[in-house]
Amino acid sequence: FLNDFAGKVHFGYVYGVSMSGCVSIWGVMNLMSESGIDLTRTMSILGYSLLPMVFLAFASIVLGGALLHGVMLLCVLWASSRGSQMFVAALSESAETSHQRWLLAYPVALFYLCFALLAIF
Numbered sequence: 001f002l003n004d005f006a007g008k009v010h011f012g013y014v015y016g017v018s019m020s021g022c023v024s025i026w027g028v029m030n031l032m033s034e035s036g037i038d039l040t041r042t043m044s045i046l047g048y049s050l051l052p053m054v055f056l057a058f059a060s061i062v063l064g065g066a067l068l069h070g071v072m073l074l075c076v077l078w079a080s081s082r083g084s085q086m087f088v089a090a091l092s093e094s095a096e097t098s099h100q101r102w103l104l105a106y107p108v109a110l111f112y113l114c115f116a117l118l119a120i121f
Contacts (some may be wrong), residue, residue, distance in 0.1 A: 013118055021111040022046055028107050032100060033091045041090055046111065049083035052076075053112065057119045072116045080109035 026042040052075035059071045084105035088098055 014115075017111075017114045017118070018046075021114065025107055025111060029087060029091065029104070032104065035091060037087070037090055045083060045086045045090065046108070049079045049086065049108070049112070050115065052079040052082075053115045053119055056116055060120050068120065072120055076109055076112050076116050079112040080105045083108040083112070 022039070022043045025046065026037065026039045029042060030036045056072055056075040059075075060068060063071060084101050087104050087108070088101050092098070
């Protein structure tokens, strides 16, 4: 909604990235843990962790230049950190996932980086 004010309409890309990203991260999380996770829980975690991207969309209207890129990096790190923390809590049945938090954060950070690039450009 906030990107509409800046004249950026990317609905097809947003839906495509979100669906392919959710399914991909669901597959990666199931491969990395013994207990597994539901697709709906994966989509819920990724959706709740998407809140910093809303702040980034607002910042892209107001800010510009190098400051906007710094805000983008901060929002991606914030979203991926919270997302990986929620994934560790959801997959906490096995003790190995708490040691793999930052390994879980990498594909989540790539997912949110795609949304950040859509919000900025």
